Amino acid sequence: MTQVTVKHLWKEFAGQVVLENVNLHVGDHEFVTIVGASGCGKTTFLKMLLGIERQSRGSFLIDGAPLPTEPGPDRGIVFQRYSLFPHLTVMNNLLLGLELHGSPLLGRLLGAKRRRAVEKARELLEAVGLQAAADKYPAQLSGGMQQRLSIAQSVICEPKILLLDEPFGALDPGITADMHALILKLWNMNKMTIFMVTHDLSESFALGTRVLVFDKVRVDPQSPEVFGATITFNIPLKGHRSVA
């Protein structure tokens, strides 16, 4: 059970208010999509969830505990690009999470443990349709395949929360439908909570159980930096969980 609670959250960078008075409660196994104009703080919000940015004021709780101040295995991430390891094959990219968990000193699994891990990775590879590319390097994959691998790589460690930062933004429109089906399948398989930043409004409504719109409520034309954005719409979309 994962509960994310945000209370009176403010974020400022050197006198510039990015987010102001954000309040939010997200229950277990939700699919939260975040939309808004660029520069309205949706990526900053995701970075705070990730643990690489801290709020200036207010509280950000996961299951009642303050958010850790660094990235960790309970919160997976898929970036738009660059989140694969170029020196590892597809299979080894996928195995990495399991190997890091199973072997603190070497970061490598051997023997029976490795065979079990490979089995698990193979199942997931099949689920994301990459079994034929297991021995290729990321640079040899298309953009869509790379993102499928990146998603699988994050999911294999079964994080409580999966963060997606415009994961399909750089892909051909033709393959986003496949990617949507894939992410919903994995979301239902792993019962995790997903936060996804996107600039595509229809995508946010197609996927989310809750759509958050970030926008500025107050604007001062003379000094635009004094007011930040907040959640202007928080739209629960019920009865959506049966999809895929």
Next chain:
Amino acid sequence: MRRLINQRPGRGGALMLSMMPFILLACAYLYYSHARLADNPGDKLLPAPATIAATMHRYAFEEDERSGDRLLWTDTEASLERLLSALAISAVVGLSLGLAIGVLPYLRAAIAPFVAALSLIPPLAVLPILFIAVGLGEAAKITLIVIGVAPIIVRDIAMRTGELPTEQIIKAQTLGASTWQLVIRVVLPQMWPRLIDALRLSLGSAWLFLIAAEAIASTEGLGYRIFLVRRYLAMDVILPYVAWITLLAFGMDWLLRLVRAKAFAWASTGA
């Protein structure tokens, strides 16, 4: 007529073009050597190819009267031993320190400026200090090369480590990587090909420092020999020695490039 930037030589044409400067140089040498020797058969500046061949045959296959060594090989062995041990030390220091500086912000803050300052010291300027501190033996020569090469490798590896996409580093942490695991599974494997590049680029200066050290205090070595026979204007030794050094350097460069292409194929597929 296509633009010049779009006109490319074929495979054979490229090979021929690449050989051209070498052939031209050889022709120019032969011409001037012949002209000078016709003028004065005792001329030592541009010896005839036959003289060079005879001298080198003596250096490579006949025992030296005084030492009983085959000089070319003892010189080569001594120089390569110095050069390779210095490069090995530089690689180990460069990789470990560079990685540490690139990965750990506290260490970076503490020693990156120091290493930067160190790398700006002209190594030849501290050669007297080395001779005084560690004597005239092998240690001084190897240390000189390490001082000249290692700081540059350290800085290069630290910079390359810093250039790894933040996304990768964050992703590894979300997969549960500790600092140690991040280094051995994500950063280090990606730095091996960079280390090879850094070594290739520092080969030139490594040879420079080697020959400088040998010229000043040594009893054998390629650099020592060149500076020894210089007194007798023995161009029939100096010229082939220079060519031999160049060939050795080229061979090392080629070998490193081969290792990089074979062992780290992922690095050359293009990201």
